[in-house]
Amino acid sequence: MVSFKGYLEMCRFQDSPEADFVQAALADGRIHGAGSWEELRAYLETERNASAREVQAAQNIWQDFQRSP
DSSP states (O other): OOOHHHHHHHOOOOSSHHHHHHHHHHHOTTGGGOOSHHHHHHHHHHTSOOOHHHHHHHHHHHHHHHHOO
């Protein structure tokens, strides 16, 4: 299974909240090591003070990541 960072590097979204999240996540090295959705969500909400839109985009990406081979 590919790492979350590896998955983010493969993501190809354009002009969407998901694309914005991927770009921000790749620039923020601490997101790469997220081991669970709960950990990622907690980081976004407490450390980054993320908007509901960003959290939803992150959740969409995380769910896609979990379904990837």
